[in-house]
Amino acid sequence: MLKILPPTLRERKRYILFQVISEEPIVYEDLEQAIWNQFLDTFGELGVSRLDMRIIRNLYSQEKQTCVISCNNTAVQQVIAGLGLLSRLGDSRIIIKILKVSGTIKGLKLK
Numbered sequence: 141m142l143k144i145l146p147p148t149l150r151e152r153k154r155y156i157l158f159q160v161i162s163e164e165p166i167v168y169e170d171l172e173q174a175i176w177n178q179f180l181d182t183f184g185e186l187g188v189s190r191l192d193m194r195i196i197r198n199l200y201s202q203e204k205q206t207c208v209i210s211c212n213n214t215a216v217q218q219v220i221a222g223l224g225l226l227s228r229l230g231d232s233r234i235i236i237k238i239l240k241v242s243g244t245i246k247g248l249k250l251k
Contacts, residue, residue, distance in 0.1 A: 151192065152213040154241055157248045158223060160205045161235040168200045171207065174229050179222050191215040199245070206239065208248065216241055 160166050172195050179188050192212040199208040211219045223236045242248045 153210050154213045154216050155245055155248055156209045156241050157239045159237045159239055163232045166205055170229055178226050182222050
């Protein structure tokens with residue numbers, strides 16, 4: 141039988157809140173595809189698996205164009221760098237602005 145890891149041995153997570161500034165409204169599926177393609181091109185499959193990155197779909201706001209990514213606490217700088225490399229989404233130019241990094245989703249104070 142497998143034992144559950146105690147909290148002291150588990151990987152800690154960080155949540156990154158970012159905003160997409162673009163010329164046109166962004167659809168979540170296009171943004172998700174662009175992020176995954178950029179990260180796979182930059183870090184490769186092994187690198188992306190070490191980031192333990194997840195794009196949280198239900199925290200995407202179409203009106204504010206904000207989204208949340210969760211990752212490993214040691215990989216925050218790499219995720220921010222990978223997001224900074226995104227410059228195009230389809231035919232429109234985009235800018236990614238990091239708003240906040242937190243250890244909990246509640247700490248992001250999503251409104």
